Structures are given as C-alpha cells and as structure tokens.
Amino acid sequence: xxxxxxxxxxxxxxNAARSLMAEVNPLKxxxxxxxxxxxxxxxxxxxxxxxxxxDDDDMAREALTELPKWEEKLASFELLTxxxxxxxxxxxxxxxxAGAGGTEACxxxxxxxxxxxxxxxxxxFAVTYLESTDGDDAGFRSVTLKIDGEYAYGYLKNERGIxxxxxxxxxxxxxxxxxxxxxxxxxxxxxEAIDIEVLDKxxxxxTYRSGGKGGQNVNKVETAVRITHMPSGVIxxxxxxxxxxxxxxxxxxxxxxxxxxxxxDKKKAEADxxxxxxxxxxxxxxxxxxxxxxxxxxxDLRTGVESGNIQEVMDGNIDPFIEAMxxxxxxxx
Numbered sequence: 001x002x003x004x005x006x007x008x009x010x011x012x013x014x015n016a017a018r019s020l021m022a023e024v025n026p027l028k029x030x031x032x033x034x035x036x037x038x039x040x041x042x043x044x045x046x047x048x049x050x051x052x053x054x055d056d057d058d059m060a061r062e063a064l065t066e067l068p069k070w071e072e073k074l075a076s077f078e079l080l081t082x083x084x085x086x087x088x089x090x091x092x093x094x095x096x097x098a099g100a101g102g103t104e105a106c107x108x109x110x111x112x113x114x115x116x117x118x119x120x121x122x123x124x125f126a127v128t129y130l131e132s133t134d135g136d137d138a139g140f141r142s143v144t145l146k147i148d149g150e151y152a153y154g155y156l157k158n159e160r161g162i163x164x165x166x167x168x169x170x171x172x173x174x175x176x177x178x179x180x181x182x183x184x185x186x187x188x189x190x191x192e193a194i195d196i197e198v199l200d201k202x203x204x205x206x207t208y209r210s211g212g213k214g215g216q217n218v219n220k221v222e223t224a225v226r227i228t229h230m231p232s233g234v235i236x237x238x239x240x241x242x243x244x245x246x247x248x249x250x251x252x253x254x255x256x257x258x259x260x261x262x263x264x265d266k267k268k269a270e271a272d273x274x275x276x277x278x279x280x281x282x283x284x285x286x287x288x289x290x291x292x293x294x295x296x297x298x299x300d301l302r303t304g305v306e307s308g309n310i311q312e313v314m315d316g317n318i319d320p321f322i323e324a325m326x327x328x329x330x331x332x333x
Contacts, residue, residue, distance in 0.1 A: 001020060001024045001027075002024075004020060005017075005020065005021070022089070025089075026089040026150075026151075029080075029150075030077075030080060030081060033077050034077065037070070037073060037074060037077055040066075040070055040073070041070060044063055044066050044067055044070060047059060047062060047066070048060070048063040051063055079323055079326060079327070082326045083151050083154035083155070083326070085157070086264075087153055087154075088151055088153060088154030088157070088188075089150060089153075089154065090152065090153045090154075090188040090189050091148045091149065091152050091153065091189040092146070092152040092153040092156050092157075092186055092188060093145070093146055093147075093186070093188075093189065093254055093257060093258075094116065094144070094145050094147060094156060094159075094184060094185065094187075095142060095143070095144045095184070095185045095187075096109050096112050096113055096116075096140070096143050096144075096183070097182060097184075098135065098139065098140065098141050098142065098180075098181075098182050099162065099180070099181035099182055099183055100180070100181045101178065101179070103135060103136065103138055103171050104165075104169050104171055104178050104180045105139075105180040105181060105182060106135025106136070106137070106139030106140055107135070107138045107170075107171070107180075108139070108163075108165045108180040108181070108182050109135075109139050109140045109141070109142070109143065110135075110138070110139035110140050110143075111139075111165070111314065112182055112184065113140065113143055113145075114314070115313070115314050115315070115316055115318065116145070116156075116184075116316070117145075118314075118315050118316030119316035119318055119319075120316075122316050122317075123149060123155075124149065125147050125148060125149030125152055126147070126148040126149065127145055127146075127147055127148075128146040128147075128148070128240060129143070129144075129145055129240055130144045130145060130146055130237075130238045130240045130250065130254070131143070131144045131237040131238050131239050131240070138171070144237065144238075144254075153186065153187075154326075155322050155326075156186045156322075157186050157188075158325035158326070159184050159186055159287075159322070160185055160186050160287075161183065161184065161286070161287035161288070162181055162182070162286045162287060163182050163183070163184060163286060163287065163288050163290065164179065164180070164181055164286040164288070164289045164290065165179065165180045165181070165182075165289075165290050165292070166179050166289065166292065166293065167291075167292035167293055168292070168293050177294075181286065187254070187258050187261045188257060188260075189257060190260050196256045196259050196260050198229070198252070198255065198259070202229060202231050203227055203230070204227070204228040205225065205226070205227050205228075205248070206225070206226045206227075206228075207222040207223075207224065207225055207226075207244060208222055208224050208226065209222055209224060210223050210224040210239040222244065223239065223241070223243060223244045223247060224238070224239035224244075224247055225237065225238055225239075225244060225247040225251050227248075227251045227252065227255055229255055229259065232259065232262065234258050234259065234262070236251045236255045236258065238250040238254070286301060287300065287302055288300045288301060288321065289301065290310060290313070290314070291310070296308060296309075296310040297310065298310055298313040298321075300324065301331065302325065302330070302331060303321070303324040303325060303329040303330065303331055304330075304332060305320050305321050305329065307320065
C-alpha cells in the first residue's frame with residue numbers, strides 16, 4: 001500500500017487515493033500499537049531477567065508492577081483488532097426515536113441523548129446536532145447526531161436497537177412506576193464514492209423552518225430539509241446548517257449512508273430484523289434495560305453484562321456493554 005501511495009500517478013484518481021489512505025491509516029495505527037506492545041513486553045522480560053541475575057527484589061517488584069499495566073494495554077489493543085469491519089473506523093450518524101410511553105418516552109429519548117453525548121465526551125469525539133423534533137411536553141420525539149471520531153461507528157454499531165426504561169415517572173402525580181422505550185439507529189458516514197444510485201424521482205424533498213435558538217435564518221426562512229426515499233421509506237432530515245443547500249447536502253449524505261447500510265444488512269441476512277421488520281419500539285424487542293425502581297440496574301439482554309451503578313451508566317460509562325458485544329459475549333440462557 002505504501003508503494004502505491006508513493007507512485008507518481010497516485011493522485012490521478014483522487015477518489016481511489018482517498019479510499020486507499022482511509023484503509024491504510026487504521027492499519028498503520030494498529031501496527032504501531034502492536035510494535036509498542038511487543039517492545040514494552042520485551043522491556044519487562046529484560047527487567048525480570050536483570051532482577052533474577054542481580055537478585056534485586058526492588059527490580060523484581062517493578063517488573064511485577066509493570067506486567068498488569070501491560071496486560072491492560074493488551075486488552076485495549078485486542079479490542080482495537082476487533083474493530084475490523086469495512087466502516088468501523090468511520091464517523092457515525094445516530095438517530096434516537098421515542099417509542100411507546102408518550103411524554104415519558106420523549107423524556108427517555110432525551111436521557112439517552114445525554115448518555116451518548118457524555119460517552120462521546122469521555123472519548124474525545126465531536127458531536128454535531130443535525131435535526132431534532134421536540135416532544136409535546138418534554139424531551140424529543142427524535143434527534144439525529146453526527147459523531148466524529150476514530151472508530152465511532154465501530155463502537156456504536158451494536159448500540160442499534162431498542163432501549164427500555166423502568167422508573168417512577170416524574171410526570172405522574174400519583175408516583176406510579178412507568179416503562180418507556182426508545183430506539184437507536186447507527187449508520188456509518190460513508191465515502192461519497194460509494195456506488196449507491198439515488199434517483200430524483202424516488203425522492204420527496206420537504207423544506208421547513210429550523211427549530212432552535214436564534215441565529216441568522218433560524219425560524220425565519222425554510223432552511224431545514226427533510227428527504228423521504230419513497231421505495232425504502234427511509235426518512236432523513238437536517239436543520240443544523242444555515243443554508244438550505246448545505247442542509248440538503250448533509251441530508252443526502254445521511255440518506256446514502258442509510259441506504260448503503262440497508263444493503264450491507266441484507267447481505268448479512270439482518271435486514272428484516274434491523275429495518276423492514278424491526279418491530280414496534282415497545283415490549284419484547286429491547287436490547288438493554290435500564291431500571292431505576294424498584295432496584296437500580298442496567299442490563300444488556302444480549303450479553304448478560306449488567307451494572308448496579310445506574311447513574312454512572314447514564315453519565316456515559318457504557319464501555320462494558322460495548323466491549324462485551326465486540327468480543328462476542330453471549331448471555332447464559
């Protein structure tokens with residue numbers, strides 16, 4: 001690959017050049033991490049040998065202290081090698097939809113939005129709000145984000161699904177316990193060079209006034225854009241940019257990414273479960289439960305991983321759930 005990139009005619013085809021560079025960079029990152037691990041293990045082995053030869057207890061203790069640190073780095077590297085899908089290194093679009101539960105579900109969608117935003121902050125990922133529809137009394141009916149960061153899609157791809165909340169509702173004067181649902185969809189940002197044909201006759205493009213607080217054009221002209229792909233029923237929208245043209249361009253990128261994802265899912269025989277027959281955002285379809293009352297626990301129903309510190313989970317500590325899915329862990333039946 002380096003030889004290809006060094007060729008004089010490398011940039012004659014800019015799309016192919018960018019595609020190769022996107023493939024090379026994560027490979028280099030993994031190779032460099034591997035070589036660092038290899039070198040540090042050799043250093044620990046050398047330290048251990050010196051300690052034995054010199055009969056030096058302090059040096060032996062240092063070697064024993066360094067080994068667990070190295071094993072933690074090894075576990076992190078192993079996780080990185082599992083992010084080997086075609087688009088795992090890509091940025092990611094996520095959309096959260098409120099499901100069954102009315103106002104409570106809209107508030108739950110807002111809670112999930114906060115949880116994933118906090119997770120992104122922990123990882124240093126950039127978050128851009130693209131579109132949102134407010135609930136009638138609280139929260140969101142839907143919200144779409146773009147997450148920029150290395151392997152953003154690789155980490156978030158298994159968060160696709162329905163999330164269930166059990167708590168005493170702050171919107172219920174009787175203080176009764178309520179169950180609410182919200183769904184999350186994750187799509188990789190894909191190259192503009194992907195071979196996805198989108199015909200103008202298959203699109204319905206609607207414009208409307210952007211929501212939000214102030215700013216030039218906001219709430220004044222119809223800068224927001226919603227695109228419906230008629231054959232598939234996929235709907236995307238963007239209201240983040242100041243101009244209708246930029247919002248349309250971003251919405252088209254999302255549409256192509258979603259259509260590409262559908263085709264990939266079909267190849268993996270998952271399209272029915274994930275899109276066509278995804279099921280209601282309600283009972284029996286959830287991937288994870290978050291229980292606030294009568295006890296506190298977040299539990300992934302696919303892997304069996306659970307946490308009793310629900311507040312920490314809601315503050316963005318969802319890595320144990322993500323890592324278990326990447327490692328292929330299964331719940332005991």
